[in-house]
Amino acid sequence: MADYDLELVKLRKVYPGGTVAVENFDLQVKKGEFISFVGPSGCGKTTTLRMIAGLESITGGNLLIRGNDYTHVPTEKRPTATIFQNYAIFPHMTVRQNIAFGLKVRKLPTDEVDRRVDAIIEKLELGDVAGEKEASLSGGQKQRLALGRGLVTEPDILLLDEPLGALDANLRKSIQEELKILQRELGITFVFVTHAQSEALSMGDRVVVMNAGRVEQISPPFELYTRPKSPFVARFIGRNKIIEGKLASVDAGNSVLETRFGKLRGVTGFDPGRASTGSKAMAVVPSEYVNILPAGEGKGKDELDTLRGTVTSLDRVGQVVHVAVRMDERLDVRLEVHRDKIAGTEVEPGRQVDLSWRHDRTTIVLDAA
Ligand SMILES: Nc1ncnc2c1ncn2[C@@H]1O[C@H](COP(=O)(O)OP(=O)(O)OP(=O)(O)O)[C@@H](O)[C@H]1O
Secondary structure (H helix, E strand, O other): OOOOOEEEEEEEEEOOOOOEEEEEEEEEEOOOOEEEEEOOOOOOHHHHHHHHHOOOOOOEEEEEEOOEEOOOOOHHHOOEEEEOOOOOOOOOOEHHHHHHHHHHHOOOOHHHHHHHHHHHHHHOOOHHHOOOEHHHOOHHHHHHHHHHHHHOOOOOEEEEEOOOOOOOHHHHHHHHHHHHHHHHHHOOEEEEEEOOHHHHHHHOOEEEEEEOOEEEEEEOHHHHHHOOOOHHHHHHOOOEEEEEEEEEEEOOOEEEEEEOOEEEEEEEOOOHHHOOOOOEEEEEEEHHHOEEEEOOOOOOOOOEEEEEEEEEEEEEEOOEEEEEEEEEOOEEEEEEEEHHHHOOOOOOOOOEEEEEEEHHHOEEEEOOO
């Protein structure tokens, strides 16, 4: 029994024109894992998914499914199914015929086709529309039909390329939940491509962040959100406050950064062997961990790092208050705080305030530049 459902080993893709779309992509996926790929447009997410599906040739490296090498195996011989953003539903066929299609192509016996199609229709609650065609289906039903077409072939791995991109925001949310529940029930490995970070984080057991053809970080969502390992991830994921500086001390657990606001401490987010005192780095603090207090009230606790600034604007929206604080001409910090937290205090426009956070919430990230 192979340890992993899917292994990518130094996967590489160069398109005929010379574009290097994917470089040095390593990933190991356990059976039943939900993996999200996220990154800006053109970073290579779709190309990677298409290489796994066998829809795009692999220029270098290896692709293993359950321990077997599939690097150069054609798509129809791979134990994968792909769901595309446009669903690729046949408009002239009914829901039932659409689901059965992939099995008929594989020339399965009729009773086997019927049995599998019935089971999928029941599982995805498509019984009421089994005789309908695409034109009369809702967005959610089309999505489920597309899933049904993939699942009926009983793939080891389901590949989903922005499958919720065409849905409006409310439907998207509810289908995200349905999809996640279904995936857990089925125990099938999902690889899910999206450019929406909230979707990647809410659905994935682990998230792969890609940038310019390379993997930036592979982590579970909370770790990705709170412990970015690169400047790109710090800026792309979450709502981080970033302060640049130079390393004043480095060790495996914690580092100290010398910044224009003084020394800031944090958890070392890089291999300490790769850096030394004086290297460029940044302190990254998720906004959610930053507290705002009237000037002077934030000081004096050893576990806290504190910076002084001036409130430039304050907007109350229901229970939430949006506060903008100018630290200096290069850094404006925007925070959301609960109204009760600052009620009756001197946190008002024009006033000085202290922003403080526990230094173990900070990650010190090496600046590659
Ligand atoms: N068929 C192709 N021929 C040549 N270059 C291509 C081809 N398909 C994609 N590319 C290029 O490869 C790079 C990666 O593209 P890819 O579509 O994989 O990115 P993506 O992250 O999925 O982007 P998006 O979110 O916009 O779909 C881009 O520079 C793109 O222009």
